[in-house]
Amino acid sequence: MASSLPPRTAGPPRIAVVDYGAGNLMSIEHALTRVGASVVVARDAAGLDEVDAIVVPGVGAAGPAMARLERRGLVPPIRAWIASDRAFLGICLGLQLLFDGSDEDGATTLGIVPGRTSHLEHAPTLPHIGWNQIMRTREHPLFDGIDDGADMYFVHSLAGSPADGADDVVLARTEHGRPFVSAIARGRLLGVQFHPERSGTDGLRLLANFVAMVGVGVPASAEASAAADGMART
C-alpha cells in the first residue's frame, strides 16, 4: 500500500465504469478503451477495488437510479472515493446524481455538490437531444486541445444547478431554452451533462484528457490526493 503522490502505473490507468442498470455502458467502455484506459465494469463495491478512477454513466430518472446504487452497496464507497479526491467522472445522470436532489421525481441524490437537478424550462424541444456548444467559464485540463464552444452530444430533459455560493464548481454552460451547467469540476471530481463517448473526436479528446489526469491529479488537488491516496498498485 503506497501512500504517495499517485504514481504513474506501469500499465494503463484502470477505470471502473459503474453498472447500476441505468443504460448503455458499451459506448463509454469502448470510448475509454480507445483512449488508452483499462476498463473494468463495477457492479458492486468490490468492483471498485484496485482501480484508479470511477466513471458513473447513466440516463433516465434519478429515483430508480439511486435505489439501484443503494441496493448494490455502491453509495458509501462512491462517497468515500469522492471525499478523498480520487478521480471521478459523472456523465449525464451520473453528474445529476452528485447534487442534493432532483425535481423530476423528488428523489434525494448524493448531495456531494450543493444544488438541485431541475427541468430545462422554456426549452423549444424536450428532451434536449442533439449537438450543442459547451461554453467554458474557466480553463481546465479536461478541455486541453478542445475549442471553446465545441459541439457535444446531449440527451436529457433536466440539468443540475449548483446552489448559490457553489458556483465555483462550474466549468462550462450550454443553452437550450435557458443556460444550464454542462460541466463541473472540484478537484478531481468531474461531471459532464453531455455524452463525451458519443461526441466524436472532441468527446474522445475529453475522455483522453480525463484518463491523462487519472493518477496524476490536477495541481490544486495534488496534496489532497497524495494524502488520500492509499490504493494498492499493481
Next chain:
Amino acid sequence: MLLRRVIPCLDVADGRVVKGTRFVDLVDEGDPPELAERYAHEGADELVFLDISAAPERRGTLLDIVERTARRAFVPLTVGGGVRSVEEMQDLLRAGADKVSLNTAAVADPGLIARCAARFGSQAVVVAIDARQRPDATRPEASSGAQFGAREVVVKGGRERTGLDAVAWAERAVELGAGELLVTSIDRDGTGAGFDTELLRSITGRVSVPVIASGGAAGPADFVAAIRVGGADAVLAASIFHRRIHSIAAVKAAMAAAGLPVRAVPELAA
C-alpha cells in the same frame, strides 16, 4: 444553440447493409460497422440502423453488428426494425445502441411505448411513424380541419394500413413516452420527390419532442425544406448518401448557407 442533425440511415438485412427501395431489389452494400464508421468520419451527427431482415436468427446478427459499431463509431446510434418487447430493447441498448425505435409493435400495443420509456427513459425511445396519403383524403369529410386526416399510419414497411391518423398517433406516442419521432413518408420514400413537409408541419406543430424527417430526400435543398418548412429537428436519408450522390458535407454546407445551425464536418481522422 441546438444544431440541426443530419442522419444517414443504414438498412440492414442478415448482417449486411442493403440498398434499394426498401424490401425490394436489395443490393449488398457492405459491412454495417464499417459504413457506420465512415459516415461518422464524414460528419454524420447520428446513425440509424433499420433491420429489415426476416430470418428468425436475425436478432443475434443484429446485436453483433450493433456491438461492433459501438466499438468504432463514436456518435449516437438508433436501432430499429421489428422490436417487439422491453427485453429486445434492453438487449439492443446493452449491445451499444443509444436509442431504439419502435414501429409496428407499438401500433399493435401502444403500451409498449410506456413500458420502454418507464424502463429506459423517454430519451431512449424513438417512435417511428410510417405515413401514407389517404387515397380518400381529398373528400371533404376526410380532410376536415386543415391537414388532419390526410395521412394514415401504415405498418409492416408500408404493406398494411392501420386506419390511424398520423398526427393523432404522433400525439398519442408522445403522451405515452416517446422521446423522439422518426416520421417517414412512405409516398416519398425512395422517390427523390422531397420530404413531405406538409406531414412534417402537421406533426411538429403539435408535439414538443424532436422530430426526424425521413423519406424522399433527393438533394440538399430538400433537407433545408424539411427543417424550414416542415419544422423538423433532424433529417434522415439513406440512398443519396449510400450511392454517394451527395456527401454529408455538401448537405450541411447547403443547410449552413440557408442559415441553419449545423455541426462542422470534423477533419477526417487518419
